[in-house]
Amino acid sequence: MVDVAALYAALDAKRGGEGLSWRDVAGKLDISPSTFSRMAQGRRPDIDAFATLLRWLGQPAEDFTRSRPRLGKGGSPVAAMVSLHFKAARNVREEDVAAFEEIVQAAARRLERLKSR
Amino acid sequence: MTSQLVHGFKTLAERTAGSVRDDLGLGPTDRLDSRKLAEYLQVPVVSVKDLKDDGASDVSISRLLSDDAAFSALTVCAGEQRLIVYNPEVASTRQSNSLAHELAHVILEHPPAPVAFESGCRVWNARQEEEADWLAAALLVPREGALKWLASGGTVPTGARHFGVSQALFAWRMNQTGVMYQLKAKRRR
Numbered sequence: 001m002v003d004v005a006a007l008y009a010a011l012d013a014k015r016g017g018e019g020l021s022w023r024d025v026a027g028k029l030d031i032s033p034s035t036f037s038r039m040a041q042g043r044r045p046d047i048d049a050f051a052t053l054l055r056w057l058g059q060p061a062e063d064f065t066r067s068r069p070r071l072g073k074g075g076s077p078v079a080a081m082v083s084l085h086f087k088a089a090r091n092v093r094e095e096d097v098a099a100f101e102e103i104v105q106a107a108a109r110r111l112e113r114l115k116s117r
Numbered sequence: 118m119t120s121q122l123v124h125g126f127k128t129l130a131e132r133t134a135g136s137v138r139d140d141l142g143l144g145p146t147d148r149l150d151s152r153k154l155a156e157y158l159q160v161p162v163v164s165v166k167d168l169k170d171d172g173a174s175d176v177s178i179s180r181l182l183s184d185d186a187a188f189s190a191l192t193v194c195a196g197e198q199r200l201i202v203y204n205p206e207v208a209s210t211r212q213s214n215s216l217a218h219e220l221a222h223v224i225l226e227h228p229p230a231p232v233a234f235e236s237g238c239r240v241w242n243a244r245q246e247e248e249a250d251w252l253a254a255a256l257l258v259p260r261e262g263a264l265k266w267l268a269s270g271g272t273v274p275t276g277a278r279h280f281g282v283s284q285a286l287f288a289w290r291m292n293q294t295g296v297m298y299q300l301k302a303k304r305r306r
Binding site for chain 2: 113
């Protein structure tokens with residue numbers, strides 16, 4: 001999957017170095033300016049935009065892909081989540097992601113503790 | 118939303134729920150305690166508040182407990198081992214349903230999906246979730262039990278209270294299982 005944060009950081013560095021605004025970059029590369037605002041929120045660019053951005057950066061896709069979802073710091077590789085049950089909405093809100101990740105990590109630690117008993 | 122259930126699943130769910138309830142020694146009109154089901158399945162259950170000892174911060178716990186997060190329950194897995202984390206601050210009927218939903222995944226042997234909160238959205242296996250919803254409801258309100266309840270003069274509000282579920286869930290079961298239709302047909306005869 002695309003490591004959006006790393007990609008966004010690389011783009012931001014190049015943009016800053018060239019003294020361009022995000023809108024300038026979008027115009028120069030002929031992609032939608034909303035691509036960048038969406039990326040800032042953690043959304044992946046579409047495949048065409050991704051290819052264009054890589055060309056502009058002069059970097060291979062491998063620099064910005066990771067083979068497995070990140071579990072966060074100190075993540076246990078065996079831990080996985082089977083399900084999340086919600087009261088209403090079926091998505092995790094962007095602002096709650098870090099909290100959910102932390103809780104899943106804590107739960108994974110608790111599970112390891114229970115297993116070793 | 119279009120149903121993702123495969124043909125025959127609903128019948129399978131009713132049958133599975135019936136045999137699990139039998140194992141717990143419950144008759145069709147007995148209330149199923151989701152905690153007891155968890156114990157029976159050997160799945161530990163902890164409140165999200167109890168994860169402080171394992172490194173969960175107060176900030177993250179409060180965030181998950183807030184109404185806006187809409188969090189009810191989640192399951193983590195390590196190999197075959199599972200642990201359910203629930204929100205203790207939602208209504209007891211909701212807790213019970215969420216727990217039953219998570220346990221339904223265990224009963225149905227749904228393979229765990231990797232943790233992925235990518236872009237603020239979780240991996241969503243619509244079919245598995247719908248299957249778990251269906252089985253959880255069948256466990257809590259068995260078709261036969263609902264039918265008996267209504268046939269003996271019970272109502273949706275009293276039935277919901279009796280089975281320990283929300284009125285919405287009880288009413289949904291009435292509609293989905295055709296119990297209402299069956300009763301009306303019986304009364305017309």
